[in-house]
Amino acid sequence: MPNILDVALKARVSIATVSRVVNKSHHKVNRATQERVLKVIRELDYRPNALAKGLLMKKTMTIGIIIPDISNPYYAEIVRGIQDVADQAGYAVTLHNTDKKPGGITRYIYLLREKSADGIIFSGGIIDGPETVSILKELKERVVVIGRHEVDFPAVMVDNVGGAAQAVQHLLDIGHRRIGFIGGPDGSTTALDRLAGYKKAMAKSGVMAAPGLVKKGAWTPESGYLLGTELLKGKGRPTAIAAANDQMAFGAIKAARALGLAVPKDLAVAGFDDIPLSSYFDPPLTTVKIPMHDLGAASMKMLLGLISGGKFEKMKLFRTTLQVRGSTAEPQKKESGKKS
Amino acid sequence: MPNILDVALKARVSIATVSRVVNKSHHKVNRATQERVLKVIRELDYRPNALAKGLLMKKTMTIGIIIPDISNPYYAEIVRGIQDVADQAGYAVTLHNTDKKPGGITRYIYLLREKSADGIIFSGGIIDGPETVSILKELKERVVVIGRHEVDFPAVMVDNVGGAAQAVQHLLDIGHRRIGFIGGPDGSTTALDRLAGYKKAMAKSGVMAAPGLVKKGAWTPESGYLLGTELLKGKGRPTAIAAANDQMAFGAIKAARALGLAVPKDLAVAGFDDIPLSSYFDPPLTTVKIPMHDLGAASMKMLLGLISGGKFEKMKLFRTTLQVRGSTAEPQKKESGKKS
DNA sequence: TTGAAAGCGCTAACAG
DNA sequence: CTGTTAGCGCTTTCAA
Numbered sequence: 001m002p003n004i005l006d007v008a009l010k011a012r013v014s015i016a017t018v019s020r021v022v023n024k025s026h027h028k029v030n031r032a033t034q035e036r037v038l039k040v041i042r043e044l045d046y047r048p049n050a051l052a053k054g055l056l057m058k059k060t061m062t063i064g065i066i067i068p069d070i071s072n073p074y075y076a077e078i079v080r081g082i083q084d085v086a087d088q089a090g091y092a093v094t095l096h097n098t099d100k101k102p103g104g105i106t107r108y109i110y111l112l113r114e115k116s117a118d119g120i121i122f123s124g125g126i127i128d129g130p131e132t133v134s135i136l137k138e139l140k141e142r143v144v145v146i147g148r149h150e151v152d153f154p155a156v157m158v159d160n161v162g163g164a165a166q167a168v169q170h171l172l173d174i175g176h177r178r179i180g181f182i183g184g185p186d187g188s189t190t191a192l193d194r195l196a197g198y199k200k201a202m203a204k205s206g207v208m209a210a211p212g213l214v215k216k217g218a219w220t221p222e223s224g225y226l227l228g229t230e231l232l233k234g235k236g237r238p239t240a241i242a243a244a245n246d247q248m249a250f251g252a253i254k255a256a257r258a259l260g261l262a263v264p265k266d267l268a269v270a271g272f273d274d275i276p277l278s279s280y281f282d283p284p285l286t287t288v289k290i291p292m293h294d295l296g297a298a299s300m301k302m303l304l305g306l307i308s309g310g311k312f313e314k315m316k317l318f319r320t321t322l323q324v325r326g327s328t329a330e331p332q333k334k335e336s337g338k339k340s
Numbered sequence: 341m342p343n344i345l346d347v348a349l350k351a352r353v354s355i356a357t358v359s360r361v362v363n364k365s366h367h368k369v370n371r372a373t374q375e376r377v378l379k380v381i382r383e384l385d386y387r388p389n390a391l392a393k394g395l396l397m398k399k400t401m402t403i404g405i406i407i408p409d410i411s412n413p414y415y416a417e418i419v420r421g422i423q424d425v426a427d428q429a430g431y432a433v434t435l436h437n438t439d440k441k442p443g444g445i446t447r448y449i450y451l452l453r454e455k456s457a458d459g460i461i462f463s464g465g466i467i468d469g470p471e472t473v474s475i476l477k478e479l480k481e482r483v484v485v486i487g488r489h490e491v492d493f494p495a496v497m498v499d500n501v502g503g504a505a506q507a508v509q510h511l512l513d514i515g516h517r518r519i520g521f522i523g524g525p526d527g528s529t530t531a532l533d534r535l536a537g538y539k540k541a542m543a544k545s546g547v548m549a550a551p552g553l554v555k556k557g558a559w560t561p562e563s564g565y566l567l568g569t570e571l572l573k574g575k576g577r578p579t580a581i582a583a584a585n586d587q588m589a590f591g592a593i594k595a596a597r598a599l600g601l602a603v604p605k606d607l608a609v610a611g612f613d614d615i616p617l618s619s620y621f622d623p624p625l626t627t628v629k630i631p632m633h634d635l636g637a638a639s640m641k642m643l644l645g646l647i648s649g650g651k652f653e654k655m656k657l658f659r660t661t662l663q664v665r666g667s668t669a670e671p672q673k674k675e676s677g678k679k680s
Numbered sequence: 681t682t683g684a685a686a687g688c689g690c691t692a693a694c695a696g
Numbered sequence: 697c698t699g700t701t702a703g704c705g706c707t708t709t710c711a712a
Contacts, residue, residue: 001453001480003705014683019707027708030681050454051400052705055391056688062434062455071420071616071633073413080411083437092451094402094434097423111432113341114390115402140341221620250620257622276411280561280590282597282622293411343689354699359691367692370697392689395704 002044011040022048054116062092063303064112068099068125072219073275074245074292075124078146081296082121089304091118098125106135113141119303123147124190144303146295148189154306154314156299160190163288163320164197164242165204167270170286170322171240172205174330176268180213180231180238182224182248191216194244194272213238217248224251232259232267239267239331246271246278246287253281253327264329274323283326290320342384351380362388394456402432403643404452408439408465412559413615414585414632415464418486421636422461429644431458438465446475453481459643461636463487464530484643486635488529494646494654496639500530503628503660504537504582505544507610510626510662511580512545514670516608520553520571520578522564522588531556534584534612553578557588564591572599572607579607579671586611586618586627593621593667604669614663623666630660 184191305312524531589611645652
């Protein structure tokens with residue numbers, strides 16, 4: 001791999017001159033010299049070493065993303081949004097999955113610090129404990145978070161409370177009263193907010209939310225299936241289920257089918273997120289749409305603002321929109337729908 | 341951010357000594373000195389600068405992944421597999437999406453070279469042209485590819501021909517004769533191989549594959565829907581469709597439903613990949629399972645072998661397994677199934 | 681318009 | 697066992 005000295009020698013100039021033409025510096029360089037250098041650069045296929053440059057300039061044009069799991073379509077979509085604007089701005093992105101790894105978050109933060117990342121985008125996931133929070137608080141890194149967190153960083157947020165309320169309200173509006181809720185895990189503020197939205201809508205309509213109707217899942221279709229089965233087999237079966245994400249909603253639908261219940265006839269199901277495949281399901285899933293790609297893009301724009309040191313909105317809130325599709329319908333007439 | 345000199349000064353030792361304790365060097369360090377240094381490191385929260393280290397050692401502990409699109413569950417799963425073993429081995433991963441970007445591949449290769457990535461994993465995607473191929477050929481970087489490519493690199497491969505043949509053979513076995521195929525785009529070797537598998541199985545059974553029954557899609561559910569509609573509306577409607585990936589299969593199923601056709605009663609549909617949600621569909625999708633996570637993991641292990649310079653398999657082939665689920669069934673009796 | 685030289689933070693060879 | 701020093705490849709004063 002040729003370096004700047006190789007170029008300089010071959011072009012019979014100093015490395016300073018090479019540097020100037022490579023960086024299109026304002027410092028004037030003779031036209032002829034410039035072309036000679038450019039020619040050698042092409043011949044040698046020279047590329048400046050980003051490590052050396054980064055070391056000197058304290059800027060690496062790299063940012064890190066910390067998420068629970070890239071194989072979750074929700075995060076995949078967000079990451080794509082981040083990358084699209086990062087790439088445009090000349091930034092590379094390193095990816096870090098925290099799930100199933102104790103102390104993952106702090107580990108990655110330190111890693112990114114060592115690598116001199118220019119910034120970090122942090123989304124979702126469970127903050128392991130107060131320790132993590134205090135570490136986060138003292139972070140000197142430039143950080144943007146997606147979603148609500150217990151720490152004060154510039155943030156891109158989603159109205160999860162309102163979104164969940166929308167979904168539940170829809171269920172209420174079409175006549176459901178016994179509405180089950182499959183939520184997310186403890187420690188997730190997103191899970192907390194979506195549960196709050198459920199409770200809010202229920203309370204507003206004066207409907208009792210039986211404690212047995214609320215379950216805590218793990219965001220996966222498997223957990224949706226498990227919890228859906230519990231809900232459906234328990235006493236006082238709900239006529240509708242709102243799930244805190246689409247994957248769990250799919251699990252719940254599968255559970256219903258396994259018990260001989262038709263969706264939406266015997267059970268209405270609503271999801272959350274609107275992942276790409278949701279509208280292709282049968283029945284197409286009624287869900288609360290989050291503009292995931294935009295979420296990612298907005299967070300990266302915010303980080304760019306932070307990095308450049310200019311002014312920028314410290315907070316951006318995205319509203320959700322309810323997508324009413326085939327998986328929800330009004331409950332069957334009074335006689336409780338036994339198995340056909 | 342404290343550097344090695346700050347630590348050295350505060351601990352009253354030389355930077356060499358600090359370096360030795362940080363790197364657990366074999367070079368002996370007095371026990372007491374060591375503890376003094378360790379204490380200062382903790383006090384200052386010192387972390388070695390990876391850029392400086394990388395510059396000197398010519399090793400960055402970072403590898404790059406070049407794929408078409410992370411929001412495609414197929415790639416997301418592969419990337420997760422890569423990351424799991426990379427992370428374990430102490431490597432960070434940068435992600436690069438090439439789709440919809442002319443010249444993307446070469447651009448990212450150069451970027452990765454500038455950043456001194458220790459290796460590159462390259463999966464899927466269309467090689468823009470002969471130019472890209474020749475650039476790839478001259479690459480001095482350590483590269484592992486996933487899938488078949490026109491270039492000779494260590495590779496992790498999938499038996500796409502055999503897999504597609506499996507799916508089509510299954511359709512044939514249960515009695516279908518008019519079998520449509522929704523393939524991938526031109527320029528993708530994966531698409532080529534899956535199409536070849538379709539043709540192979542058809543030929544083997546002596547069944548004519550009418551040219552009008554073969555379509556080329558773009559891997560997306562939308563294109564599956566479009567092409568499925570074409571297939572179903574055309575003359576001599578197929579009784580079964582094999583799609584080159586699950587997303588297009590879902591699109592085709594949606595198309596069938598839109599035309600009042602029941603799956604699998606009026607139309608059998610098989611997919612390819614077995615993405616996480618496929619078994620949750622209604623009907624659960626019959627598909628050719630690829631161990632995507634393992635594919636990613638294997639590619640990273642191979643790259644680790646390449647990097648360490650040891651011996652390792654230059655090629656690893658993964659077999660596919662057919663998952664027969666609810667979306668395929670035998671064709672209806674002779675009388676061509678009109679709308680009910 | 682060009683070049684010499686300092687220095688970013690680190691490791692390792694060498695000397696003591 | 698510890699320290700001094702060269703140098704990884706680059707940008708940027710400063711001088712010419």
